[in-house]
Amino acid sequence: MAAAVRWALVVAVAVALAVALDNGVARTPPMGWLHWERFLCGTDCAAEPDRCVSERLFTEMADVMAAEGWKEAGYEFVCIDDCWLAPTRDERGRLRADPRRFPSGIRALADYVHSKGLKLGIYSDVGNATCAGFPGSYGHYELDAQTFASWGVDLLKFDGCNAGSLELLAEGYRNMSLALNKTGRPIVYSCEWPFYLRPMQQPNYTEIKQYCNHWRNFYDVYDSWNSIKSIIEWTALHQDSIVKIAGPGGWNDPDMARVFLLLSQLVIGNFGLSWEQAVTQMAMWAIMAAPLFMSNDLRHMKPEAKWLLQNKEVIAINQDPLGKQGYRITKDKNFELWERPLSDRAYAVAVLNQQEIGGPQNFTFSLTFLGNGLACNPACRIQQILPTSRDWGVHNWVSSLSVEVNPTGTVLLKVVLL
Ligand code: GLA
Numbered sequence: 001m002a003a004a005v006r007w008a009l010v011v012a013v014a015v016a017l018a019v020a021l022d023n024g025v026a027r028t029p030p031m032g033w034l035h036w037e038r039f040l041c042g043t044d045c046a047a048e049p050d051r052c053v054s055e056r057l058f059t060e061m062a063d064v065m066a067a068e069g070w071k072e073a074g075y076e077f078v079c080i081d082d083c084w085l086a087p088t089r090d091e092r093g094r095l096r097a098d099p100r101r102f103p104s105g106i107r108a109l110a111d112y113v114h115s116k117g118l119k120l121g122i123y124s125d126v127g128n129a130t131c132a133g134f135p136g137s138y139g140h141y142e143l144d145a146q147t148f149a150s151w152g153v154d155l156l157k158f159d160g161c162n163a164g165s166l167e168l169l170a171e172g173y174r175n176m177s178l179a180l181n182k183t184g185r186p187i188v189y190s191c192e193w194p195f196y197l198r199p200m201q202q203p204n205y206t207e208i209k210q211y212c213n214h215w216r217n218f219y220d221v222y223d224s225w226n227s228i229k230s231i232i233e234w235t236a237l238h239q240d241s242i243v244k245i246a247g248p249g250g251w252n253d254p255d256m257a258r259v260f261l262l263l264s265q266l267v268i269g270n271f272g273l274s275w276e277q278a279v280t281q282m283a284m285w286a287i288m289a290a291p292l293f294m295s296n297d298l299r300h301m302k303p304e305a306k307w308l309l310q311n312k313e314v315i316a317i318n319q320d321p322l323g324k325q326g327y328r329i330t331k332d333k334n335f336e337l338w339e340r341p342l343s344d345r346a347y348a349v350a351v352l353n354q355q356e357i358g359g360p361q362n363f364t365f366s367l368t369f370l371g372n373g374l375a376c377n378p379a380c381r382i383q384q385i386l387p388t389s390r391d392w393g394v395h396n397w398v399s400s401l402s403v404e405v406n407p408t409g410t411v412l413l414k415v416v417l418l
Pocket of ligand 1 (some may be wrong): 081131192
């Protein structure tokens with residue numbers, strides 16, 4: 001090989017390596033459970049012992065995750081969000097958990113979670129105070145990173161409230177990343193940096209990816225179809241800038257939280273999403289290579305919700321080792337066609353029906369649309385994964401496929417090149 005070509009290759013590899021935060025974690029989108037959307041900032045354990053943010057809540061979730069198939073399905077992190085802290089730091093300036101709600105401390109909780117084969121996530125904020133008003137990490141990045149590492153924490157969700165200025169926001173996100181790396185403990189670093197930046201400034205995703213393992217771009221998801229739709233639409237509108245950035249070690253996060261509250265609300269009969277819409281959310285979060293964090297009460301789950309959340313085929317798409325995020329190919333009246341390149345010459349394909357009136361409708365599309373014409377050339381096998389599994393058999397390049405999709409529902413397919 002000519003020296004110049006060799007040199008060009010070395011440079012290309014170096015550039016590629018420089019892109020992702022090199023802490024060895026989040027090679028596929030992280031999966032787990034996060035308390036926020038279901039349990040918010042419940043601090044009154046006397047009145048609400050089952051719902052308050054306390055060590056009991058996290059140990060009980062860890063128990064269920066280990067016992068009821070969640071861990072085997074891939075859900076690994078048990079994550080604490082806001083409101084775990086005591087109102088002040090300790091005499092040595094360290095963060096500490098609220099002593100009444102976490103009498104054994106976070107170190108003991110981490111040990112417990114680890115004993116179940118799971119990992120522990122924690123929450124802090126780049127500014128002076130968290131979004132709910134508890135002590136923030138500003139001015140204490142090194143100390144807080146050391147504290148989290150000494151407790152055995154495996155993931156940090158770092159919020160962006162009360163940062164003061166855009167410069168301090170960026171500096172804080174960078175410094176916490178460096179501080180976490182310095183601890184020597186592999187800790188997934190979950191950022192909200194671009195979300196807080198975007199109203200004022202275009203985020204520099206190349207830089208954000210060098211510091212964070214995943215990052216929120218858009219508003220918190222709510223328990224409404226409107227919210228899910230707006231996240232999907234926002235992602236499609238910004239796909240040219242965000243899709244290429246995602247990959248092993250760094251992911252776009254369409255919100256780790258409220259997503260699956262919606263499913264858990266099926267349990268209590270007060271849900272914001274229909275079954276079709278829940279299927280759409282699960283399918284689209286897989287297409288978008290999104291971190292999968294449930295926020296629900298795993299102690300009381302309906303079998304349908306469990307079936308969807310533990311569906312092996314959907315999770316395999318979400319976790320595909322190629323690590324490429326999907327994108328919208330076309331929007332044709334009420335139908336959207338999305339695809340995600342997968343390993344082993346396969347594609348995940350989603351057909352989403354946005355129509356909110358009438359009944360099921362058929363969408364017919366040519367297989368030449370997929371994979372730039374290569375996904376089914378000369379032939380492919382098509383498997384339907386959601387809403388029900390179905391074998392669509394072998395097709396050739398010039399075939400069309402016609403799928404029936406319920407209003408606000410999604411049909412998720414896997415197309416394997418033969
Ligand atoms: C922000 C975040 C939420 C949650 C709350 C906690 O709103 O976007 O995900 O962490 O703060 O106060």
